[in-house]
Amino acid sequence: MSALPRPAHGPGSRYTARAATTRPRPARDGDVAALARRLTGRDLWLARMLHEHRVLTTHQIARLAYTSARSAQRRLRTLHEHAVLDSFRPLTASGSAPEHYTLGPVGAALLAAHAGLDPTALGWRPTTTGRIAYSPSLGHDLGVNELLTHLAARTHTASGSGLALWLSERSAARRWGDIIRPDAYAHWRDGDPLLPFFLEYDTGSQPPARVEAKLTGYAAFIAATGSRPALLLHTRTASRDQTLRRRLAAAARELDLQVATSSADFTTTDPWGPWWAPLEPTAHRTTLTGLAAHWPHLSPAAGLEPTDADTPLTLPVPPLPPDLGSGS
Known part of the structure; x- marks a missing residue:
């Protein structure tokens, strides 16, 4: 993706899309079908989680889905290189922030294909990562x-x-x-x-x-x-x-x-x-x-049952992945 401009003032001035603009991206549209065969159930789950929850840090993803931070970083780099994920890193006054991951263009295409939907139905746009990074609600x-x-x-x-x-x-x-x-x-x-x-x-x-x-x-x-x-x-x-x-x-x-x-x-x-x-x-x-x-008389919220209006991408995503045992 092209470089995202950073405003001089306001919430957007604190963020940069450095990771999304400097890492190599070898994948092309024609690679999507071949790439899909190489993705694990955990990879697809992560794409769904990012579609659902918009942004997760390296630490949050590792906490949910990997046995170590190193294995998480290795796999996330691979998924980023193939545009399944996109990312940015907030600027901080001292030290460094973790990578913040969002859904990438290939990830959006894969989710749409799995759900039998047109990619536009996901609401993903090339500017999605920038909007999230610059949003005043990011924190x-x-x-x-x-x-x-x-x-x-x-x-x-x-x-x-x-x-x-x-x-x-x-x-x-x-x-x-x-x-x-x-x-x-x-x-x-x-x-x-x-x-x-x-x-x-x-x-x-x-x-x-x-x-x-x-x-x-x-x-x-x-x-x-x-x-x-x-x-x-x-x-x-x-x-x-x-x-x-x-x-x-x-x-x-x-x-x-x-x-x-x-x-x-x-x-x-x-x-x-x-x-x-x-x-x-x-x-x-x-x-x-x-x-x-x-409070023994609590009960789950009504309206959780699937309806005819639901699609595979509006149904709840399991909070944990299906194949945590895999080290890749």
């Missing part, structure tokens, strides 16, 4: 994906724990956007207990009143569907967590919502742990599994 999107990749990867170290389902903001909007627009929807399972939850990832950019206003939508969703997932609100700081707890407590109680809060000040690497406090006056912080026990 928010990466924060959501960081939290949920840790939860999904928990399965690797604790059998029976992890995410059974993970829908992106876009997939959630497709299903429930006329009522609510959560940042993600997921099912946390730890043995038998199941915690279905909507996630609101709060970066502190919205006034508390606007966050409070979202609760009305979640109450309307429960009233309209009869289903009752929890609402998890994750903030960047403990002080923001306390501010929102004071602001939201009365509304959550009046609307009969099951809301719990946490923040990055508590943890960023084990979000399943005892960092979540139900929005109740005497509640103590507990684990996600503890929340499921605390």
Whole structure:
């Protein structure tokens, strides 16, 4: 792809498409059919994940799908060389950021072919990586994906724990956007207990009143569907967590919502742990599994069943790949 201009000011000034413009790209359109025969199930899963979740870092991909960072980097370089993936690297004040991967042109063509769709149906464009890299919501999107990749990867170290389902903001909007627009929807399972939850990832950019206003939508969703997932609100700081707890407590109680809060000040690497406090006056912080026990009457969100309007690319992507055992 051609070099992406970097604005002198604003969010886009912090990012560069260096990786996408300097690495060799030997693949051509005529190579797509031959390349498809060389891709693993994990490669195709990764292409679907990037179509679903837009951007994942090297660390997040390795966490989900590889046994070591080195094997992840080796395979990601190969997929990038063949344009299955595209990438960019944010500029930082010190040190270096990990590579940020997006869906590449060949990856988009492969997904479309597998789904029997025209490539334009995916919404992929040659400018997609640039739009993601320069988006003011990039930090928010990466924060959501960081939290949920840790939860999904928990399965690797604790059998029976992890995410059974993970829908992106876009997939959630497709299903429930006329009522609510959560940042993600997921099912946390730890043995038998199941915690279905909507996630609101709060970066502190919205006034508390606007966050409070979202609760009305979640109450309307429960009233309209009869289903009752929890609402998890994750903030960047403990002080923001306390501010929102004071602001939201009365509304959550009046609307009969099951809301719990946490923040990055508590943890960023084990979000399943005892960092979540139900929005109740005497509640103590507990684990996600503890929340499921605390709220035994939760139920998964309505509208998850496939419909005639679904295509293979609008159905949920498994949070983990099919062939993690492979080292390539």
